[in-house]
Amino acid sequence: MTVDIEKIRIRYGRRVVLDDLDLALDTGVHGLLGPNGAGKTTLMRVLATVARPDAGAVRLLGTPIGDAKALRRVRRQLGYLPQSFGFYPRFTVREFVEYFAWLKEMPAERIPVAVDRALERVGLLDRADDRMRTLSGGMQRRAGIAQAIVNDPRLLLLDEPTAGLDPEQRVEFRALLRELGVDACVLVSTHLVEDVAVACERVSLVDGGRLIFSGTPEQLAAAGGDGDAGDSAIERGYTAVLRAVRA
Numbered sequence: 001m002t003v004d005i006e007k008i009r010i011r012y013g014r015r016v017v018l019d020d021l022d023l024a025l026d027t028g029v030h031g032l033l034g035p036n037g038a039g040k041t042t043l044m045r046v047l048a049t050v051a052r053p054d055a056g057a058v059r060l061l062g063t064p065i066g067d068a069k070a071l072r073r074v075r076r077q078l079g080y081l082p083q084s085f086g087f088y089p090r091f092t093v094r095e096f097v098e099y100f101a102w103l104k105e106m107p108a109e110r111i112p113v114a115v116d117r118a119l120e121r122v123g124l125l126d127r128a129d130d131r132m133r134t135l136s137g138g139m140q141r142r143a144g145i146a147q148a149i150v151n152d153p154r155l156l157l158l159d160e161p162t163a164g165l166d167p168e169q170r171v172e173f174r175a176l177l178r179e180l181g182v183d184a185c186v187l188v189s190t191h192l193v194e195d196v197a198v199a200c201e202r203v204s205l206v207d208g209g210r211l212i213f214s215g216t217p218e219q220l221a222a223a224g225g226d227g228d229a230g231d232s233a234i235e236r237g238y239t240a241v242l243r244a245v246r247a
């Protein structure tokens with residue numbers, strides 16, 4: 001398993017944000033759904049080794065997350081697009097992606113080709129020499145995706161990657177996801193249920209810090225019925241699973 005976490009728990013003050021959560025993921029594209037405040041970003045941060053759980057075990061790429069050596073080994077093979085990310089506004093797009101390649105300790109001679117390839121995959125090669133601050137919001141997000149994939153990560157974590165992308169870019173991004181999911185374990189958090197239906201092989205649903213559903217998009221769709229709120233089968237499934245847990 002690329003991701004194997006057991007009974008992780010995180011609390012902020014008195015609020016339990018992740019509550020004995022188990023998750024096992026292998027190669028492929030996995031969707032992560034859940035209402036606002038469910039704990040998706042917190043879970044992503046744990047998998048990105050940015051947040052450390054108060055309890056439970058985290059094993060990534062076969063390595064238990066513990067000492068600095070384990071962290072370094074895992075981080076080299078990790079790609080992470082945070083929900084909101086900062087950048088030096090004066091960096092060019094190419095410099096921005098290069099900087100992350102360097103942080104991930106990629107061999108220097110591989111960086112120029114890898115950066116161009118990543119920019120090409122997100123459709124930003126023609127803007128490579130523009131400064132980050134001159135890009136549109138959707139383009140900045142695509143630059144964020146480029147930095148996440150520059151090292152060909154074995155574990156790729158994308159927190160709301162399609163927020164701000166136009167329809168054409170979203171379609172292209174889904175194709176890229178499927179391509180990346182052939183060799184890597186890709187976890188995508190999103191509120192766009194149609195992204196999950198089209199691009200993900202499996203889907204996990206989190207509510208109140210707990211994993212309340214894990215299965216294929218078809219299984220999630222099958223959980224819903226005519227009486228459930230939603231404009232598509234998978235939206236009705238999503239509503240039905242949440243309602244059942246809350247009842």
Ligand SMILES: Nc1ncnc2c1ncn2[C@@H]1O[C@H](COP(=O)(O)OP(=O)(O)OP(=O)(O)O)[C@@H](O)[C@H]1O
Nearest residue numbers: 012015017034035036037038039040041042043083
């Ligand atoms: N640093 C923090 N300090 C205190 N509470 C926090 C902190 N980070 C997150 N929380 C709380 O943890 C809960 C889960 O937040 P999280 O961002 O993981 O949810 P989410 O599922 O990603 O939500 P959204 O869909 O709105 O992005 C929320 O109740 C939030 O207020």
